[in-house]
Amino acid sequence: MNHVFLNSGCIAAAVISVSLLTAIPVEAQAPDPIDGYTVPRTADGQPDFEGFWTNATRTPLQRPEGVTNEFYTAEEVAATEAREAALETAPTVPGTVADVHYDYSQFGLTYSQSTLATSLRTSLIFDPPDGRIPPMTAAGQRIVAQREAEALLKGGRFASAETNELDDRCIAMGGSGPPMMDAGYNSNYQIVQNRDFIMILTEMIHDVRIIPLDGREQADDKIRQWMGTSRAHWEGDTLVVETANFNGKKPFPFQPDAEVRPTYYGSTENMRVTERFSRVDDETIVYQFTIDDKTMWTRSWSAELPMKKTIGPLFEHACHEGNYGLTNTLVGARLEEQEAAEATAAQKTN
């Protein structure tokens, strides 16, 4: 498998390791460090992952329709990033939904204002080889249909606080995972480790993963959590984290452009996530994950995104404390309903 990343700014491709695409499962493949790189060690002799990292990326999870190559060239990515940087600051059209928002660039929120974990990949998913999430099982399709029906029955996204999305409610966001994905902004992490534990602090919504490294068994499957329960071990210089016991209420991946929200097309409580962290140079951790949920998908699937060193510290994301938006959106929805009811009543009167 190829691991091709771009050093931010210089757009120089670094081909880290190359092997043939075969049927070997991703779990058996650990990326090699760049030639001559010696993985730093902690005082306990473990590979050192401590520091501040970001996984902000423009690379989509799934390979877009019409794109067949696994990788772009460095020149193609550079040209496109320049074009997109210009688009990010382009004015929106007054009176459109896109315009009802603060200007991202005024708050340092565009991708071109952040450290990017750039990759030449055309999709984060590399297995299956087509870069797409595999087909759902029949049971998976029924589950998704049921979720959508239940969301409609409850009145849709703005019917109540409970029907709003998890991020609206400051309960969970995508960055902390597992798997850990670009959250759109604030996609920053701090890793602290000792001999027996590794801690991953996620800036977006301030989740903390404290993962045992001491060889203990997986937690009882009666314990169900938003982020599952994780156990870690070393395979050479690669940190392997296995997570199970999800509560099934935060399906992965999320379908962000669904018309009926909250709507998800992702995993069940049976999902198991295997994450692999491999440090390949001073600036980069290769982060891979494999999703195994036989209830939802016909086969397992795997993705890879780099984590790039960034500046610290992380800042508290006390989401509940300032979440006026939830109240405001619910009030807006009730007023719209009231206005619609009054308009209907007026029509009947006339």
Add this chain to the structure above:
Amino acid sequence: MQTRITLSITGIAFALWAVPVLSHHAFSAEFDINSPLSLEGTLARWEMINPHSWFHIDVEGPDGEVVRWRVEGGTPNTLIRNGVTINSVPIGTMLIIEGYQAKDRTNKAVGRNFVLSDGSRLFLGGSANQVAK
């Protein structure tokens, strides 16, 4: 050959643009697309809190009465990382804010653009890629 390159570039544009900056919530549900406004006033308070910062500005009406407005902005995390603090925009700064009023018609709005009294854009965010230090 030229055709092949053109198609390839098009594919990239779609591929890389597929990951937008995500909002914490739906702004068009909170604010009224049909109620654009422009507020001119002085900064009275700035809440640098998550998930969104809020600017409180005092706006003087035609009758001389001063009314307090609250205007929603972006997350403070990226600002703090770029060296912006609560003191970077002093209380009393004159601001012109273009945005949209809340659907409940109270004195709340989302700030589309923040402009200083000299016409320059209030630019809080970083201007270049951050590098590890």
